[in-house]
Amino acid sequence: METEYDRPDRFFLEKYNLSSASLESALGRVLGKKIDYADLYFEYQTSESLSLEEGIVKKVSKNISQGVGVRAIAEEKTGYAYSDDISTEQLLVAAKTARYIAKEGKSTENIPIQKAASPRQDLYSVGTPPIDVPIEEKIDLLHRVDRLARGTDPRIKKVMASFSSEYKIMLVVTSNGLVVGDVLPLMRLNVTCIAEQGKNRQVGSFGGGGRREFGFFLGQEEGSDGSDEKPLEHYAREAARQALLNLDAVDAPAGPMEVVLGPGWPGILLHEAIGHGLEADFNRKKTSAFSDRLGERVASELCTVIDDGTIPQRRGSLNCDDEGTPTSRTVLIEKGILKGYLQDRLNASLMKMPLTGNGRRESYAHSPMPRMTNTFMLAGDSPPEEIIRSVKRGLYAVSFGGGQVDITSGKFVFSASEAYMIEDGKIGSPVKGATLIGNGPDVLTRVSMVGSDMALDSGIGTCGKDGQSVPVGVGLPTIKISEMTVGGTSG
Amino acid sequence: MIFSSEEARSLLKKAEKQGATGGDIVVVIGDAFSTQVRLNSVEKISNARGKRLGLRLMFGNRSAMTSTSDLSSSSLEKLLSDTCALARVAAEDPFRGLPQPEEYAVTFPELNMEDPDIEALSIDEKIDLAMRAEKAALDQDERLNNSDGSDFSHHQGSILYATSNGFNGTYRSCSASLSVVPIATEDGKMQRDYWYSSKRRSRLLESPESIGRKAAHRTLRRLGARKVSTQKVPVIFDSEVAGSLIGHLASAASGYAIYKKASFLCDQIGQRIASDAVTVYDDPTLPNGLGSRPFDGEGLPSYKKIIFEKGVFKSYLLDTYSGKKLGLPSTGNAVRSAGSPPSAGSTNFHLVPGKYTQDEIIRSVGSGFFVTELIGFGVNMVTGDYSRGATGIWIEKGELTYPVEEVTIAGNLKDMYREIEMVGNDLDMDRSTASPTLKIAQMMVAGH
Numbered sequence: 001m002e003t004e005y006d007r008p009d010r011f012f013l014e015k016y017n018l019s020s021a022s023l024e025s026a027l028g029r030v031l032g033k034k035i036d037y038a039d040l041y042f043e044y045q046t047s048e049s050l051s052l053e054e055g056i057v058k059k060v061s062k063n064i065s066q067g068v069g070v071r072a073i074a075e076e077k078t079g080y081a082y083s084d085d086i087s088t089e090q091l092l093v094a095a096k097t098a099r100y101i102a103k104e105g106k107s108t109e110n111i112p113i114q115k116a117a118s119p120r121q122d123l124y125s126v127g128t129p130p131i132d133v134p135i136e137e138k139i140d141l142l143h144r145v146d147r148l149a150r151g152t153d154p155r156i157k158k159v160m161a162s163f164s165s166e167y168k169i170m171l172v173v174t175s176n177g178l179v180v181g182d183v184l185p186l187m188r189l190n191v192t193c194i195a196e197q198g199k200n201r202q203v204g205s206f207g208g209g210g211r212r213e214f215g216f217f218l219g220q221e222e223g224s225d226g227s228d229e230k231p232l233e234h235y236a237r238e239a240a241r242q243a244l245l246n247l248d249a250v251d252a253p254a255g256p257m258e259v260v261l262g263p264g265w266p267g268i269l270l271h272e273a274i275g276h277g278l279e280a281d282f283n284r285k286k287t288s289a290f291s292d293r294l295g296e297r298v299a300s301e302l303c304t305v306i307d308d309g310t311i312p313q314r315r316g317s318l319n320c321d322d323e324g325t326p327t328s329r330t331v332l333i334e335k336g337i338l339k340g341y342l343q344d345r346l347n348a349s350l351m352k353m354p355l356t357g358n359g360r361r362e363s364y365a366h367s368p369m370p371r372m373t374n375t376f377m378l379a380g381d382s383p384p385e386e387i388i389r390s391v392k393r394g395l396y397a398v399s400f401g402g403g404q405v406d407i408t409s410g411k412f413v414f415s416a417s418e419a420y421m422i423e424d425g426k427i428g429s430p431v432k433g434a435t436l437i438g439n440g441p442d443v444l445t446r447v448s449m450v451g452s453d454m455a456l457d458s459g460i461g462t463c464g465k466d467g468q469s470v471p472v473g474v475g476l477p478t479i480k481i482s483e484m485t486v487g488g489t490s491g
Numbered sequence: 492m493i494f495s496s497e498e499a500r501s502l503l504k505k506a507e508k509q510g511a512t513g514g515d516i517v518v519v520i521g522d523a524f525s526t527q528v529r530l531n532s533v534e535k536i537s538n539a540r541g542k543r544l545g546l547r548l549m550f551g552n553r554s555a556m557t558s559t560s561d562l563s564s565s566s567l568e569k570l571l572s573d574t575c576a577l578a579r580v581a582a583e584d585p586f587r588g589l590p591q592p593e594e595y596a597v598t599f600p601e602l603n604m605e606d607p608d609i610e611a612l613s614i615d616e617k618i619d620l621a622m623r624a625e626k627a628a629l630d631q632d633e634r635l636n637n638s639d640g641s642d643f644s645h646h647q648g649s650i651l652y653a654t655s656n657g658f659n660g661t662y663r664s665c666s667a668s669l670s671v672v673p674i675a676t677e678d679g680k681m682q683r684d685y686w687y688s689s690k691r692r693s694r695l696l697e698s699p700e701s702i703g704r705k706a707a708h709r710t711l712r713r714l715g716a717r718k719v720s721t722q723k724v725p726v727i728f729d730s731e732v733a734g735s736l737i738g739h740l741a742s743a744a745s746g747y748a749i750y751k752k753a754s755f756l757c758d759q760i761g762q763r764i765a766s767d768a769v770t771v772y773d774d775p776t777l778p779n780g781l782g783s784r785p786f787d788g789e790g791l792p793s794y795k796k797i798i799f800e801k802g803v804f805k806s807y808l809l810d811t812y813s814g815k816k817l818g819l820p821s822t823g824n825a826v827r828s829a830g831s832p833p834s835a836g837s838t839n840f841h842l843v844p845g846k847y848t849q850d851e852i853i854r855s856v857g858s859g860f861f862v863t864e865l866i867g868f869g870v871n872m873v874t875g876d877y878s879r880g881a882t883g884i885w886i887e888k889g890e891l892t893y894p895v896e897e898v899t900i901a902g903n904l905k906d907m908y909r910e911i912e913m914v915g916n917d918l919d920m921d922r923s924t925a926s927p928t929l930k931i932a933q934m935m936v937a938g939h
Binding site: 053194289401406411489 | 532535536539541542554555557560570577614681723753757868871873876879896901902
């Protein structure tokens with residue numbers, strides 16, 4: 001095992017022949033008299049992906065990314081430069097570019113930096129990072145998934161499975177003297193099935209993963225969902241089941257109706273309707289439909305919504321954010337009242353609010369922004385069956401594709417990929433995929449029942465904002481929304 | 492180029508010594524600059540150079556690919572041994588392989604993809620372009636009282652592609668863009684919209700004042716938007732959003748989607764799949780085109796081809812692999828990045844303009860929906876089922892009336908393409924995937 005990975009600071013200094021003095025002088029170079037804050041972000045990432053189709057592993061690839069980003073902040077201004085050559089010279093070049101935003105400043109003395117600190121939490125250390133597991137085991141995993149999915153039903157005609165993993169070492173050095181690094185494993189397994197019956201062809205997908213060991217997929221790790229089924233079996237069966245189910249789906253309804261969302265991944269509702277609108281940048285600029293609404297009622301009193309980057313092994317979790325701030329559990333909505341925003345360093349400082357550990361970036365080539373981690377609603381009291389029984393006519397949506405939000409108007413959508421009609425309190429026929437649309441600031445005021453079955457998603461979420469993608473998680477108990485517009489074709 | 496064709500050839504030779512039967516190298520190098528201003532003050536400046544080398548190796552019918560942003564010789568040695576190790580465990584796939592040497596492009600068309608003027612622009616002048624666009628927008632009306640900012644960005648890249656069986660090519664690829672997102676408030680409700688211009692040459696960008704005025708107009712017309720009742724009506728896609736419908740056609744025509752049976756256009760080549768008003772070309776040779784390139788991602792010649800002719804599906808978009816899977820030659824549509832193996836996709840993918848002005852199309856509708864923005868991902872490429880969130884303006888008696896939001900439009904793409912009744916004359920050739928304004932006979936609009 002490469003033990004230098006245990007200490008990100010040593011890893012970067014040794015690999016790229018840097019010294020503490022060169023970091024101190026680079027930071028000194030950035031900080032002029034008009035610069036309030038500067039940081040350096042070092043990253044070394046290895047990623048791999050394998051994909052199977054037509055029963056063979058067709059694609060095998062591996063990518064290495066390395067680089068350093070230099071940021072300077074002066075009031076509301078940010079200067080950012082990066083280089084994929086990590087060296088003292090390149091650091092100084094980038095430092096000079098980053099400080100362009102404050103022309104009048106002079107280079108100051110070196111900035112003394114402290115000894116490296118470990119993150120305060122340890123949420124996902126692994127014995128063997130997934131990336132170091134022999135490739136043959138990953139190929140075998142994909143073949144097993146393929147066989148399982150095909151074995152479910154002769155109508156499953158195509159199976160596509162992919163495995164991807166990454167291993168990232170990062171180090172943040174700030175002008176406050178902070179030096180903090182982290183080592184982040186991440187993996188994901190996805191299965192897509194196409195079912196065919198005559199000319200009718202339908203697709204189903206499922207997947208999962210997290211910051212954990214490879215053995216998780218094989219059921220060799222605690223903390224799956226408590227069932228006897230191994231994750232790889234579960235994913236294959238679910239993807240096949242969804243494709244087969246859609247063979248019988250009828251046209252989705254169009255118009256407003258009661259909507260019941262199932263537990264887990266439908267939590268994407270919270271991510272789109274609430275989460276983005278509570279990111280601090282939009283609220284500082286007052287461009288969010290939630291601006292200036294702290295302390296106001298934005299949801300029914302059944303709703304408490306949390307963003308928590310500290311849940312062990314989750315895809316959206318981080319020991320510290322990409323600015324070195326420890327992640328935390330932030331209450332966004334408590335019993336329906338808006339309580340907090342998601343902060344990064346720039347916005348927290350301008351808004352004079354505490355840091356929440358939500359400053360994230362896609363890579364060294366991007367400057368940090370406030371982003372979600374794992375966003376979910378706390379469980380309520382209602383048994384899920386009772387929630388279904390309470391619906392006269394409505395939609396029961398249990399699985400979703402992507403979603404999107406217009407932060408400023410608050411309008412958001414998310415698209416169901418597995419849904420059923422509810423008639424007289426009973427789950428009826430499956431319906432085709434349809435987009436649900438609503439208004440972020442009032443959709444949660446219509447939550448009239450909250451189930452006792454809160455679940456987090458299986459670990460597949462990726463959130464895009466301003467061209468940057470980061471892994472996230474969501475969670476939800478079964479909930480009933482008294483009215484939402486369902487975008488089907490059937491009047 | 493900081494990595495030469497000679498270096499690429501020498502790396503491929505080393506691979507052959509380690510047992511590789513073939514391979515290729517892609518090197519992408521780019522300088523990127525962007526600045527964002529907001530409320531007349533600089534918010535962000537970012538500047539950097541990035542590079543990446545991709546190496547794909549074949550061992551008979553096995554292949555693997557790797558990439559790195561570290562081009563030092565020690566890193567490339569490691570990359571080479573990693574790639575060999577990966578390729579040896581990959582599955583045998585008899586369809587895999589490079590094109591034949593005689594297929595490669597030998598002459599490269601001049602496509603004017605350089606931006607000779609950008610070097611002369613100072614950072615302050617770039618900031619000023621963004622400032623002017625935002626000011627022009629916010630000056631239009633006092634209800635425009637906030638902004639999500641204005642961005643000026645440009646990128647200058649170099650691409651090198653070399654194969655072990657004889658292809659060698661490089662080209663430069665530049666682009667610049669200017670955009671602004673103003674915010675307007677009325678009765679305590681905010682709306683934002685945008686406008687932008689994106690070109691190969693910075694000098695050819697729409698003026699900041701024009702971009703600002705259009706963004707302001709688009710934002711103001713959304714104020715007071717409301718839901719409409721659920722109903723089936725004719726739907727007009729503004730050219731700005733009609734491009735997405737053509738994009739779905741491109742995805743569905745990709746050889747990979749076809750052979751994987753993951754397209755609603757499977758088994759329909761040669762058949763009528765759209766109204767006869769629909770003719771679509773893929774043209775990588777368009778001068779200044781944002782999707783243009785002198786050769787494709789496998790070194791094959793670029794040429795203009797018809798994909799849909801008067802509604803009939805004439806050609807797939809193929810690279811060598813997906814072509815072999817379907818028993819056809821490549822159409823020169825290989826898409827390649829440094830980090831992944833070739834795939835197939837469109838270049839400049841344009842629906843040929845019709846004869847109607849947008850006004851004439853709007854006037855043809857008694858009661859209907861003019862869509863100006865779409866959100867969400869509710870498009871199923873296997874079945875064609877379509878359901879997306881939409882914003883726009885309601886049409887009554889041939890006139891635009893009040894703004895509409897928080898509704899969805901739904902149908903099936905197979906029906907929607909057949910029901911394209913009118914095609915506008917307002918194609919913007921500067922967008923790589925573009926369509927003029929389109930009218931679809933009927934779709935379900937869901938509101939209250």
